[in-house]
Amino acid sequence: MIIILDISLKDELKFSQEHQDKEFIKVSSVDSNTLNLDAIFINEKYSINKKEYYRLFVRPSLSNAHGYDYFKSYFQTSKENETTLNLKSGAIQFYVRTKGGMELLKFGKEDHLAVPSYSITANRSGRFTLKDFDFIEVDIPASFIEDQQEVFITYSASYNVLGEKIKPHNNFGSIEIDRRNLTQYNYNKADAKITIANLAYGYLNYDFNNKYKRHYFDLLRNDIELKMKQRSANTIDPIMEVKSVYSSWNYLDQSTLGNKMNTFLELFLKGLNRTEAMTSTAKLKSDFNFKEHYDIKKLNDNITQYTEGFTVKSTNKTSYSFPKNTVEENDSGTEGIVWNPLYKNNLIYNRVIDLNSRVFSIDYVNENLKEDMYKIDYSEQTSNLKYKTVIKTKIADLNAIGWKNKERIINYINEKEKII
Known part of the structure; x- marks a missing residue:
């Protein structure tokens, strides 16, 4: 019988009420009658042209400093039934804090992000018409931030914008991102389910619908299912099946995200704009010395990818060697790691897997192995x-x-x- 003892994810926060209310991304406040930034972060690496990035999406939007409502204020002082805010153009520079200092993000050959035009039209009844009010993708090199739990980005922006009480202006701000995964676990002997609640999260400054209490939102989650299956009798390394499913929380009116962001999220859930990758490193663990009973230089895993996940299987072949009384590698031996009945202590099989840029450590153990089963490769005649x-x-x-x-x-x- 295979029993999962422990699963841990590097840089994680276990699910709790306290952590559930935590904002994993924050955008600094700017003055009223100026534009602030909406931001969405995807906490998963993706690869393009053999380079790895994390994706941040930004959108200049109305400031909501101190609860200020731009359109409500306008209709309180104007007799007009409709007004339009026009962003004609803009440019934003981003600096990311790395271990080596602040790094300027590049956009091709440019050192700034060009912001295209959009318009927001509101009428007195509270109905809004949004034209080209979309998020823009910012690719952050993974090497800048992958070794940091807390990401800090500063920006300077210039906006050519026209509206009631809002004119062309410059402003400065910051974006703080907590990259720790909010996780929840469910064990059932040889099976386990891991939920990453904050796969993608965002911060929206202005709430056009006036119905949300928080500016922070979790957008996507990732459910990872693990199943362990024993190989042949008395082997201690199970076959591991990994299934990864992405889904939306549906807490937010998706129309507020704009057409392009909605399309991106739909494609992401279908797997069309994300990178599926997995590696596995295995080792034996015990509180007692087992080297005299297992003479294996290196454990090697093979990974097979299929439609919804991966299968992990050791490629080692081993046998029980007499008269050494050790389990050792043997090309003509049993597939997997043969159990040595002479070792009387628990022996944990550990796998560290990197699944789509998230690193898990998984411990499991075999119980009820038969002590009278030996596989001895020994020829009396040859000896x-x-x-x-x-x-x-x-x-x-x-x-x-x-x-x-x-x-x-x-x-x-x-x-x-x-x-x-």
Whole structure:
């Protein structure tokens, strides 16, 4: 029987009420009658042209400083039934804090992100018409932030915008991102389910619908299912099946995200704009020394990808060796790691998997293995021939030295003992 003992994800926060209310992305406040940034972060690497990135999406939007409502304020002081805010153009520079200092993000050959035009039209009844009010993708090199739990980005922006009480202006701000995964686990012997609640999350400044209490939203989740299956009898390395499913939380009115962001999320859920990749590194663990019972230089895993996940299987072949009483690698042995009944302590099989840029450590153990099952690769005939040859050679050498020459015989035995 295979039992999962422990699963841990690097840089994780276990699900709790306290962590559920945590904002994993924040955008600094700017003055009223200026434009702030909406931001969405995808906490998963993707590869393009053999380079790895994390994706941040930004959108200049109305500031909601101190609860200020731009359109409500306009209709309180104006007799007009409709007004339009026009962003004609804009440019934003981003600096990312790395371990080596602040790094300027590049957009091709440009050192700034060009913001295209959009318009927001509101009427007195609270209905809005949004034209080209979309998020823009910002690719952050993975090497800038992958070794940091907390990501800090500063920006400077210039906007050519026209509206009631809002004119062209410059402003500065920051985006703070917590990259730790909010996780929840469910164990059932050889099966486990891991939920990553904050796969994608965002911060929206202005709420056009006036119905959300928070500016922070979790957008996507990732459910990972693990199933362990034993190989042949008395092997300690199970086959591991990994299934990864992405889904939307549906907490947010998707229309507020704009057409392009909605299309991106739909394609992401279908797997068309994300990178599926997995690696596995295995090892044996115990509180006691097991080296005398297992002589295996390196455990090797093979990964097979299929439609909804991966299968992980050790490529090692081993057998029980007599008279060494150890399990060792053998090309003609059993597929997997044969259990050594002489080792009386628990032996944990550990796999560290990197699944789509998230690193899990998984411990599992086999119980109820049979102590009377040995697989011994030992040929009496071959061994007898070997030892007869060795003994015959040794006696011939000693006869050549001469039995009366005790000193040379002793020296010969000392020199040849390990070889023979």
